Amino acid sequence: MNTLAYGLLGLVARTPSSGYDLMLQLQPYWQAKHSQIYPLLAKLEQEGYMQFTRVHQTDRPDKKVYSITDKGEIALKMWLAEPTAEPVVRDELVLKAYCLQLTDEKAAHAMFRERIDHCREQAQMFEHIMKEMEQQTEGHPDHPDHPAFSDYILLSWGCRRMQEDMKWCEWVLELLQKRKKE
Amino acid sequence: MNTLAYGLLGLVARTPSSGYDLMLQLQPYWQAKHSQIYPLLAKLEQEGYMQFTRVHQTDRPDKKVYSITDKGEIALKMWLAEPTAEPVVRDELVLKAYCLQLTDEKAAHAMFRERIDHCREQAQMFEHIMKEMEQQTEGHPDHPDHPAFSDYILLSWGCRRMQEDMKWCEWVLELLQKRKKE
DNA sequence: ACACCCATGTAACCTGTTACATGATTAG
DNA sequence: CTAATCATGTAACAGGTTACATGGGTGT
Structure with a gap:
């Protein structure tokens, strides 16, 4: 098991x-x-x-x-x-980010842009399902006894993760802009 | 490779x-x-x-x-x-969260509390390394040409992830409180 | 005395991906 | 006519974990 x-x-x-x-x-x-x-x-x-x-x-x-x-x-x-195992995250982009000094601006930019697009797509998907759910259940399923409660918290998890990942990428892109200007 | x-x-x-x-x-x-x-x-x-x-x-x-x-x-x-692969996340807690209706309040509470503690620990570890780095380099390494730049963005990634995970857990715990009150 | 850190390696096993295989229905 | 979706399965392989194995130094 x-x-x-x-x-x-x-x-x-x-x-x-x-x-x-x-x-x-x-x-x-x-x-x-x-x-x-x-x-x-x-x-x-x-x-x-x-x-x-x-x-x-x-x-x-x-x-x-x-x-x-x-x-x-x-x-x-x-x-x-039982005690819960710690999450496992394996993100190639993080390993690539460590090597940013070896790339040119264009490649670095593309790397994070691609990820931002992917995250936005995923986040929208999660949001869409959440909105559908709210309509079906006629109200916010934010009460633990609501039958859709666990679906709701999982969707929220997915949405938050994507948004946070996007924010990080955008933050990195902003910092990378400094390379050009100065 | x-x-x-x-x-x-x-x-x-x-x-x-x-x-x-x-x-x-x-x-x-x-x-x-x-x-x-x-x-x-x-x-x-x-x-x-x-x-x-x-x-x-x-x-x-x-x-x-x-x-x-x-x-x-x-x-x-x-x-x-080369194009970057999408990240893989496998978090047992998310699967458990889907089954919350099968647990009592105590177990559910413990589940998220444990994760919060783990994340806080990790976040503090990341923050600690960041502070050490700032002292060593005498200033914020937020410029892409700074030698510690990639370390800095990775540490920020780790820190953000832990904080976001914590926030989600705290949000779930708040919602779970409603079960008792009402 | 015992445990932990440093340091490297192998073997067995479990987990997860890619490819192979089949076949009906539906949408463009 | 072609591709996608639904639906189930197997086989070979790659990736990752646990356990086995060794051994000196350091701290309690």
Whole structure:
């Protein structure tokens, strides 16, 4: 049982879903490809943490809809009580930033511009989902008992991260401007 | 040649260092254990990107001090011009946050408190190094031509990230307070 | 005496990515 | 007709962690 396994358990505990759907839901918060998810789901099912029902679809391929079992829910609750691992961040841009003196202004500028564009895109995506959610639920889901509460705090996390990353890049670009002027 | 390899190249390009030292320098920005670094350095040396000299020390074990070669510097500059990969973040706390409804107040509270403490510690570490740097260089290294400029922007990155993470956790804790009151 | 820091390395294992494979439906 | 989306899977490989292994010096 690794972190990804618990992440999947957490998702199916809320809403029974197919592997494909789980992959898409998880993507913004834990990068994992389908090739990692499908075998893991099979393993979790074999070991009794999940169960699945084959759902026939006419317009689309059939799918396996996984749902959590009692054993799965117990394991999930135990995981939640365990100490949390520290986050792992691996950002190539940070390593590149350390080598800024080896680049020309143009390349340095492009590097941070690209990241800013990427972050803006992602932030807008998060914001868009949040707005949709607020309309659907008719109000701000900022209360812990609101069914969409955890979705709300996760979206906020993603949005904040992107905005902070953007700010840092913009700050670096401003400092880099000084090179030209002086 | 993977990202870690370029990260190591970037470090030795600035200051020739031992594997042990590289591991420590890299830790805050790219988590890698010595067991990954040592074989990689050997490979980079064999392929001509780095060279090393064995340095004898009386009070401590001997060390291999790696420095960059011309081939290494060319490869490094080419990497800098290539498009940058998107950052990878894997944070167990985010997955746990999605399952908040399955936990009691105490566990939820502890989860975020622990993270806040961790972030504060890290942020203080970054701030401390920044202050030391400012004293050594006698002034703010916020100019791109300053030799400590890239260290400065990396430290700022680390500091900002920790502060933002803390803010998010505190925000979640505030929202969780509502559960009790109402 | 025991633990920690410095310093380097290997081996086994787990995690995650890329590529291979299939196939139906829908949108441009 | 071509590309994208939905849907599931396997195989090979790369990246990263944990454990094993060694050994001197320093601090408590």
